Amino acid sequence: MRAMVYRGPYKVRVEDKAPPPIEHPNDAIVRVTLGAICGSDLHLYHGMMPDTRVGMTFGHEFIGVVEQVGSSVQSLKPGDRVMVPFNIFCGTCYFCARGLYSNCHNVNPNATAVGGIYGYSHTCGGYDGGQAELVRVPFADVGPTVIPDWMDDEDAVMLTDACPTGYFGAQLGDIVEGDVVVVFGAGPVGLFAAKSAWLMGAGRVVVIDHLEYRLEKARTFAHAETFNFTEYDDIVVHLKKVTDHLGADVVIDAVGAEADGSFLQHVTTAKLKLQGGSPVALNWAIDSVRKGGTVSVVGAYGPLFSAVKFGDALNKGLTLRMNQCPVKRQWPRLFEHVRNGYLKPRDLVTHRIPLEHIAEGYHIFSSKLDGCIKPLVVPDGY
Amino acid sequence: MPYTAEKPPPARTSEELRATIPGWGVDLDPRDRPSVPREQPSTHLTGAHWDFPERQPEKWPRERSVEHKFLTPVFGTATPPRGLSGGIRKAAYRYSEGRTAHWLLLVLADRVDAQESHLRSFLTLRPDNPITQTGVLSELRHHPIRSRFGVKRTDLVHQSLDPVVVAGPWVLAGAAVYVVGRRVLRSLRGLMR
Ligand SMILES: NC(=O)c1ccc[n+]([C@@H]2O[C@H](COP(=O)([O-])OP(=O)(O)OC[C@H]3O[C@@H](n4cnc5c(N)ncnc54)[C@H](O)[C@@H]3O)[C@@H](O)[C@H]2O)c1
Ligand SMILES: [Zn+2]
Ligand SMILES: [Zn+2]
Numbered sequence: 197m198r199a200m201v202y203r204g205p206y207k208v209r210v211e212d213k214a215p216p217p218i219e220h221p222n223d224a225i226v227r228v229t230l231g232a233i234c235g236s237d238l239h240l241y242h243g244m245m246p247d248t249r250v251g252m253t254f255g256h257e258f259i260g261v262v263e264q265v266g267s268s269v270q271s272l273k274p275g276d277r278v279m280v281p282f283n284i285f286c287g288t289c290y291f292c293a294r295g296l297y298s299n300c301h302n303v304n305p306n307a308t309a310v311g312g313i314y315g316y317s318h319t320c321g322g323y324d325g326g327q328a329e330l331v332r333v334p335f336a337d338v339g340p341t342v343i344p345d346w347m348d349d350e351d352a353v354m355l356t357d358a359c360p361t362g363y364f365g366a367q368l369g370d371i372v373e374g375d376v377v378v379v380f381g382a383g384p385v386g387l388f389a390a391k392s393a394w395l396m397g398a399g400r401v402v403v404i405d406h407l408e409y410r411l412e413k414a415r416t417f418a419h420a421e422t423f424n425f426t427e428y429d430d431i432v433v434h435l436k437k438v439t440d441h442l443g444a445d446v447v448i449d450a451v452g453a454e455a456d457g458s459f460l461q462h463v464t465t466a467k468l469k470l471q472g473g474s475p476v477a478l479n480w481a482i483d484s485v486r487k488g489g490t491v492s493v494v495g496a497y498g499p500l501f502s503a504v505k506f507g508d509a510l511n512k513g514l515t516l517r518m519n520q521c522p523v524k525r526q527w528p529r530l531f532e533h534v535r536n537g538y539l540k541p542r543d544l545v546t547h548r549i550p551l552e553h554i555a556e557g558y559h560i561f562s563s564k565l566d567g568c569i570k571p572l573v574v575p576d577g578y
Numbered sequence: 579m580p581y582t583a584e585k586p587p588p589a590r591t592s593e594e595l596r597a598t599i600p601g602w603g604v605d606l607d608p609r610d611r612p613s614v615p616r617e618q619p620s621t622h623l624t625g626a627h628w629d630f631p632e633r634q635p636e637k638w639p640r641e642r643s644v645e646h647k648f649l650t651p652v653f654g655t656a657t658p659p660r661g662l663s664g665g666i667r668k669a670a671y672r673y674s675e676g677r678t679a680h681w682l683l684l685v686l687a688d689r690v691d692a693q694e695s696h697l698r699s700f701l702t703l704r705p706d707n708p709i710t711q712t713g714v715l716s717e718l719r720h721h722p723i724r725s726r727f728g729v730k731r732t733d734l735v736h737q738s739l740d741p742v743v744v745a746g747p748w749v750l751a752g753a754a755v756y757v758v759g760r761r762v763l764r765s766l767r768g769l770m771r
Contacts, residue, residue: 203699204692206744207711211704220634220652243692243743246684247667249657250695268632271625286652287626294617297624302631305642305650309675312654318641318667319684322654334652337625367611373603374588394599397606399588406732419599426730440579440586456732467739469685486580500681522613525620529605529612538601559713563737566720 198576199253199328200554205243206562208555213253216324216332221268224336226278230353231326231551231573232257233561234282235383236496239453240317241558242466244473244498247306247318255573256282256314257356258326259349262336269336278340280333281523282357284312284323287338298520303334309499311520319499327554329575339524344531351534353572354384354541360526361494362388362450363539366396368492368517369446374399378435378444378484379420380477382410384544384570385494386450390418393446395538402444404431404480406456409567417543425457435484443486451477452495453502461503472500479505485514493518547571641671661698663691693747708744 199213216225234257240248262276272278285292285300291311292300303312304321312334315325325331333340343352362385371377377393379386382405393401402421403414411422425431436443453473454466457480465474473496481491482505491514509516533539546569549557557571579586595602605611631651638658642649659667670683699706709715726734 203706203711204695206740207706207708208713209707209711219655221632243688246681246688247670248688249659249663250691251657253656268627270627284652285624286631287624288629288631292624292626293619295613295620296617302650303652305640305646305653306671307643307675308645312652318654318656322656324654324656335626335631337627364613367613370608372608373592373606392605394595394602395605396608396611397592397603399590399592399595406730408729408731424730426732442580442586456736459735462733462736463739467736467743498681499675500678500685525613527612533601533604536601538604553716555711555713556716557713559716560720563725563740564731564733565717565722565725567725 197329198551199324200255200551202240202248202250202252202254204250206241208241208558210552210554213328215330218264218266219332220334221266222335222337223266224262224269224272224333224340225264226258226260226280226331226333226340227263228258228260228326228329228331228575229578230259230349231255231575232353232358233327233557233571233573234357235385235452236316237558238562239496239498241562242454244453244466244469245317245319246499249318252315252317253324253328254315255325255327255331256316257353257358258314258331259343259352259356260326260331263330265336271337272340272342277343279343279352279356280314280326280340282313283339283520283523284314284321284334285338286335295522295525297522297524307499313520327551327573329551341524341527346535347531348542350542350545350572354544354570355527355530355534356523357521358384358544358570359388359539359541360523360530361385361521363392363526363530364519364521365389365448365450365492365494366392368494368519369393369448369490370515370517371396371398371446373397375445376400376402376439377446377448378402378404378481379448379450380404380481381450381452381495382407382414382422383450386448387414387418387544387569388539388541389448389450389494390414390420391539394419395533402435402438407564410569413544413569432480432483439486443484443489445486446490446492447481447485449478449481449491449493449495453497455495465502471502473497473502475502475504478502482509482512482514485512487512488514490515490517494521544570545572548574551575641668643671644674661691661694663687663694666690693751712744
């Protein structure tokens with residue numbers, strides 16, 4: 197089969213790879229019909245996630261058709277069209293039993309702190325991902341869902357990660373009616389977070405980024421006020437000024453490990469790999485939220501330490517909430533919202549890249565060329 | 579104003595927002611949102627029909643965190659450790675996730691893996707090609723100038739370092755070969771004299 201393969205930082209290619217076998221009775225093999233590149237993949241692509249091995253296939257956002265099922269699979273059969281949450285989870289461990297699907301303890305031997313994620317380094321379990329023609333889907337009775345007839349394929353693939361994660365980011369903010377919500381990052385995750393904040397009754401939604409074309413999307417897609425942080429001497433002071441010097445009630449970090457805004461922080465992290473993540477956006481979040489407010493973190497950070505301003509978080513009495521999104525728990529409500537037209541996930545898709553040209557897709561997305569917000573990956577023949 | 583007790587008046591009332599933003603307030607009740615409460619019994623919902631999953635066969639000694647009691651019943655089988663980087667990875671897994679050594683050794687192994695794999699690729703019919711693999715050729719058709727200039731993006735400063743990350747190790751390796759080679763030649767000449 198054809199599959200994207202990592203060749204070292206900033207380098208990927210498409211190779212012929214042996215098709216994945218059934219390794220466990222509850223496995224399914226899925227033929228991918230549509231995939232995507234996520235902002236998280238950029239952390240791998242830039243070589244920032246420890247234990248990312250040359251030869252690995254990335255991709256944790258994909259939908260497809262069931263090709264083959266293991267002997268114990270009951271709920272799926274070959275030919276079913278399925279969408280697959282980016283989390284791999286068993287359904288019965290201590291954590292899954294309590295709904296913490298993204299924190300499953302039975303799927304990742306490499307780390308106890310992280311659950312299992314498709315195509316996301318060995319630190320997340322060492323599974324090959326869905327930027328390929330075929331992919332192994334463990335716990336086929338637990339993770340995937342048959343795509344409802346009415347759902348568009350592009351909406352479905354956006355619902356495997358970006359959309360639920362953005363919604364989850366807003367939810368972790370525990371927004372109440374009238375809250376002032378600030379979102380750092382106008383990538384797909386931040387844009388969905390901003391849009392979802394309104395559904396939860398926010399009184400004001402502000403999005404911060406430095407990419408003007410993405411801020412434009414924040415205004416049209418997410419009805420948000422926007423500020424380009426490069427236009428201000430100090431974005432924190434500016435946010436204080438526009439919130440009556442109170443600060444925001446809720447701040448969402450939808451940027452993560454590769455935050456820009458400080459050359460030093462960025463280079464020590466993304467280029468030299470000396471920190472788990474550049475904490476620029478997270479520190480701005482801590483500084484611009486009001487005392488007693490909530491900071492929600494869905495931007496991803498590596499397992500190494502980062503220089504986070506913890507003292508301010510303590511002195512301000514903040515609530516910090518964060519997790520990988522438990523995608524399947526979000527689905528029933530989000531399916532309703534997509535059906536009712538409150539959320540239109542596919543509106544963020546800007547590029548459709550053939551799998552054979554995925555190296556170019558990574559470059560365009562990573563270098564933010566050509567107005568790129570969300571690139572989908574289309575295997576040959578679809 | 580934080581200096582007095584009252585909350586600043588909202589810019590727009592809930593009624594105005596409901597009228598202008600599609601779906602405003604449909605998830606108003608914080609208790610009626612997905613994944614709330616954070617922990618809730620859910621085994622009956624997951625579709626799992628086991629208490630503990632069957633075990634996937636272990637085809638090579640699978641590296642695992644020392645914080646785990648045993649190898650998890652299901653695990654990824656991509657890219658087993660190999661070469662020098664594989665040795666470093668195995669060493670890294672002797673330390674818990676709480677130890678910096680664990681992560682720094684893995685980061686080191688990643689860098690070694692990249693160099694080893696490049697060298698190995700020259701022994702194959704498909705050597706690494708930095709031009710096609712970095713996808714830079716896409717620049718031509720995707721507005722490299724308009725995307726970068728006349729806009730206020732801040733990432734260009736470090737984007738210019740990207741080629742250094744890609745080519746840097748080769749330049750360093752080349753320099754090292756040159757320096758060492760010259761030393762060896764000199765000492766050989768010294769011996770011959
Ligand atoms: N928790 C989860 O379950 C989960 C799931 C998906 C993605 N993520 C993470 O969410 C983050 C965003 O994902 P994405 O797909 O939207 O990525 P993306 O790269 O498209 O978006 C990130 C955005 O942040 C902007 N940015 C950079 N520095 C900033 C700063 N200091 N302040 C404000 N904005 C800044 C960038 O310009 C970019 O637009 C990533 O870290 C990703 O790994 C987490
Ligand atoms: Zn993702
Ligand atoms: Zn589990």
